[in-house]
Amino acid sequence: xxxxxxxxxxxxxxxxxxxxRGGGPLASERKWAWLFLxxxxxxxxxxxxxxxxxxxxxxLTQWDLLTPATWVGVGNFGDLLANDRFWTALRNTAYYxxxxxxxxxxxxxxxxxxxxxxxxxxxxxxxxxxxxxxxxSVAVGLVWLWIYAPQGGLLNEVxxxxxxxxxxxxxxxxxxxxxxxxxxVWQGLGVNIIIFLAGLQSIPREYYDAADVDGAGRWSxxxxxxxxxxxxxxxxxxxxxxxxxxxxxxxxxxxxRPRPTEANLTLVYFIYEEGFRFFRMGSASAAxxxxxxxxxxxxxxxFRSQRRWVHYQ
Amino acid sequence: MRQxxxxxxxxxxxxxxxxTALAGSLAIAPVAAQGAEIEYAIxxxxxxxxxxxxxxxxxxxxHSDIKVNVSVSDWDAYWDKLQTGLAGGAAPDxxxxxxxxxxxxxxxxxxxxxxxxxxxxxxxxTALADAGVQHFTTADGQYGLPRDxxxxxxxxxxxxxxxxxxxxxxxTWDWAKLVEVGKQLxxxxxxxxxxxxxxxxxxxxxxxxxxxxxxxxxxxxxxxEDRTQTLLGSDQAVLGLQQLQDLIHTHKIMPTPDLxxxxxxAFEQGMAAMExxxxxxxxxxxxxxxxxxxxxxxxxxxxxxxxxxxTGLVVAKSTKAPDAAWEFVKYIVGPEAQTQLMQLKxxxxxxxxxxxxxxxxxxxxxxxxxxxxxxxxxKPSFRGYTEWTTRLQEELDANMFNAPNxxxxxxxxxxxxxxxxxxxxxxxx
Numbered sequence: 166x167x168x169x170x171x172x173x174x175x176x177x178x179x180x181x182x183x184x185x186r187g188g189g190p191l192a193s194e195r196k197w198a199w200l201f202l203x204x205x206x207x208x209x210x211x212x213x214x215x216x217x218x219x220x221x222x223x224x225l226t227q228w229d230l231l232t233p234a235t236w237v238g239v240g241n242f243g244d245l246l247a248n249d250r251f252w253t254a255l256r257n258t259a260y261y262x263x264x265x266x267x268x269x270x271x272x273x274x275x276x277x278x279x280x281x282x283x284x285x286x287x288x289x290x291x292x293x294x295x296x297x298x299x300x301x302s303v304a305v306g307l308v309w310l311w312i313y314a315p316q317g318g319l320l321n322e323v324x325x326x327x328x329x330x331x332x333x334x335x336x337x338x339x340x341x342x343x344x345x346x347x348x349x350v351w352q353g354l355g356v357n358i359i360i361f362l363a364g365l366q367s368i369p370r371e372y373y374d375a376a377d378v379d380g381a382g383r384w385s386x387x388x389x390x391x392x393x394x395x396x397x398x399x400x401x402x403x404x405x406x407x408x409x410x411x412x413x414x415x416x417x418x419x420x421x422r423p424r425p426t427e428a429n430l431t432l433v434y435f436i437y438e439e440g441f442r443f444f445r446m447g448s449a450s451a452a453x454x455x456x457x458x459x460x461x462x463x464x465x466x467x468f469r470s471q472r473r474w475v476h477y478q
Numbered sequence: 479m480r481q482x483x484x485x486x487x488x489x490x491x492x493x494x495x496x497x498t499a500l501a502g503s504l505a506i507a508p509v510a511a512q513g514a515e516i517e518y519a520i521x522x523x524x525x526x527x528x529x530x531x532x533x534x535x536x537x538x539x540x541h542s543d544i545k546v547n548v549s550v551s552d553w554d555a556y557w558d559k560l561q562t563g564l565a566g567g568a569a570p571d572x573x574x575x576x577x578x579x580x581x582x583x584x585x586x587x588x589x590x591x592x593x594x595x596x597x598x599x600x601x602x603x604t605a606l607a608d609a610g611v612q613h614f615t616t617a618d619g620q621y622g623l624p625r626d627x628x629x630x631x632x633x634x635x636x637x638x639x640x641x642x643x644x645x646x647x648x649x650t651w652d653w654a655k656l657v658e659v660g661k662q663l664x665x666x667x668x669x670x671x672x673x674x675x676x677x678x679x680x681x682x683x684x685x686x687x688x689x690x691x692x693x694x695x696x697x698x699x700x701x702x703e704d705r706t707q708t709l710l711g712s713d714q715a716v717l718g719l720q721q722l723q724d725l726i727h728t729h730k731i732m733p734t735p736d737l738x739x740x741x742x743x744a745f746e747q748g749m750a751a752m753e754x755x756x757x758x759x760x761x762x763x764x765x766x767x768x769x770x771x772x773x774x775x776x777x778x779x780x781x782x783x784x785x786x787x788x789t790g791l792v793v794a795k796s797t798k799a800p801d802a803a804w805e806f807v808k809y810i811v812g813p814e815a816q817t818q819l820m821q822l823k824x825x826x827x828x829x830x831x832x833x834x835x836x837x838x839x840x841x842x843x844x845x846x847x848x849x850x851x852x853x854x855x856x857k858p859s860f861r862g863y864t865e866w867t868t869r870l871q872e873e874l875d876a877n878m879f880n881a882p883n884x885x886x887x888x889x890x891x892x893x894x895x896x897x898x899x900x901x902x903x904x905x906x907x
Contacts, residue, residue, distance in 0.1 A: 229586060230565040231586035313740060441558050
């Protein structure tokens with residue numbers, strides 16, 4: 166379930182598609198493609214495939230890591246479905262995904278459109294947007310904890326100027342999830358922006374020139390040329406964001422002190438807790454497989470939808 | 479875990495009898511550990527690591543044939559690494575053990591019984607604090623020794639008491655006095671409803687910092703002796719829990735916990751006049767420049783009580799160098815190492831001679847921790863502790879302490895069946 170978040174992949178998705186219109190890649194190109202994919206594929210096969218399959222076996226056992234496992238069949242799955250905390254985690258993960266994926270993509274698109282300009286220092290500005298992504302989640306979390314602090318926190322201070330009373334951003338059940346979403350969206354913007362920028366720059370100038378001749382305005386250029394030709398990039402960032410958000414963990418881990426509440430316990434945190442805190446590796450593995458099945462189902466539906474809205478040049 | 483001294487003695491006696499029987503069947507040759515290398519794993523901050531490395535160096539200076547490698551992690555990573563290490567056959571030889579989590583490991587048969595080694599060397603367990611030793615005693619052996627003790631007491635800011643002309647807390651203090659003085663020391667100068675100085679502060683997200691002591695001071699208890707029943711539903715226990723909610727939401731001498739959850743200890747920041755918390759905070763408070771005073775926790779309706787929680791040293795059953803590991807454990811709990819350990823002021827020593835001697839005058843107030851042990855209750859420990867306490871605290875934090883959605887009675891009643899189900903599930907395994 167690992168997705169490599171590399172700008173180069175984005176380039177490939179947005180760029181090579183243009184050249185390969187009609188047929189597939191040439192035979193010689195295909196060979197190179199496999200060669201470049203080899204390190205990732207070998208890594209996945211050797212380091213991930215084994216453990217992933219092992220969790221399938223473990224999910225059918227009761228195992229506390231330290232004493233021998235006992236076979237329980239699909240018992241863990243039944244227990245999970247009867248477990249309120251599991252449903253809470255599932256609900257919170259759905260909330261997080263439904264809000265953070267569209268929000269993150271719209272913001273990233275807006276910023277990418279703004280950054281797609283040849284102005285002085287643009288490279289620096291673009292780099293700035295990418296910085297949160299290469300900063301450790303823990304450092305980011307500590308800064309955001311200060312932003313959200315009920316007393317003397319940046320956010321409450323700013324709101325105070327407008328006469329808005331201070332809020333408990335992290336511990337108030339109502340704000341707990343929005344606070345995590347805001348931090349995650351901010352942190353994840355960089356990836357989507359880079360992909361969108363690559364997509365924008367691969368749109369041939371000629372289309373815009375032709376639109377100018379036809380007297381198209383800014384809005385219709387965006388609607389009729391930019392967005393349709395950007396759909397491969399939008400499709401690609403969509404799938405990355407979707408899978409990434411289903412796996413949200415770091416942000417919850419660093420932002421919810423001292424532990425997540427019913428308002429922000431997410432599925433991967435639940436899995437971590439079951440396995441490493443409550444000594445139930447079987448149950449944790451079963452939950453991981455349920456998450457995998459959900460992610461796989463959503464991915465399939467999403468890929469199927471591609472025909473209806475993604476335009477390859 | 480409320481126990482009369484009689485019950486403690488009875489349990490220790492059983493352990494000794496069983497231990498002797500075991501030692502008879504398992505003859506262990508008194509061999510010295512030759513050229514062994516062991517790994518010693520701890521959690522902690524850089525100051526603790528430095529202190530522990532000093533202990534290890536002193537040990538190696540005496541035992542040139544044993545090399546000890548120290549590995550340190552933060553709290554969460556420590557348990558992740560330990561579990562995977564034990565499962566994967568790469569566990570540290572000697573490692574630190576948090577009191578409440580001990581049964582989760584001991585019951586899974588990954589710890590070495592030290593009783594045969596204790597017998598072989600005629601090691602005197604009575605030299606160590608009884609509660610600490612007893613914590614690691616089971617029906618069939620001694621699966622660890624206490625490394626240091628965590629004792630809860632009342633910290634107070636002398637400067638704030640002086641400024642208000644109020645005498646320092648003493649042994650006459652009870653709950654009512656705490657509230658009375660707490661109100662005098664809660665100061666909201668700008669009248670915005672949010673005091674700049676709070677009378678009292680504590681952490682509510684773990685029983686150890688204060689609320690377990692309140693339950694005991696009210697005459698209640700937390701779980702039954704046989705670990706099959708949660709006792710928090712008794713009127714006394716509920717009274718204790720209710721007291722903490724009242725300090726926050728009725729008397730308003732203490733901030734709601736979420737107000738300081740991001741920024742940390744209000745007492746350390748000089749924003750609270752008193753705090754109930756553990757002995758491990760002494761160096762933190764001193765480093766923050768607090769004019770620090772330490773007193774016994776105020777007494778409740780059923781008298782004085784506080785919490786004691788030993789951090790233990792345990793040996794992995796899978797160790798290839800059990801003799802070297804035992805030598806090391808023996809050294810760390812001994813008077814020399816314990817004297818070194820207490821230099822940090824964070825750890826209450828387990829060696830009785832150090833506790834009554836050097837420690838009692840180590841810093842102003844150290845004697846308070848030492849004498850608190852007389853009326854201290856062991857922090858409860860049982861299989862499934864983490865899940866039990868997670869579920870319990872979720873309810874208490876959200877509905878009692880951060881927001882007064884429920885009374886102590888309502889909160890406890892709503893979570894009690896689940897807590898007992900967790901105990902039952904763990905007892906059955």
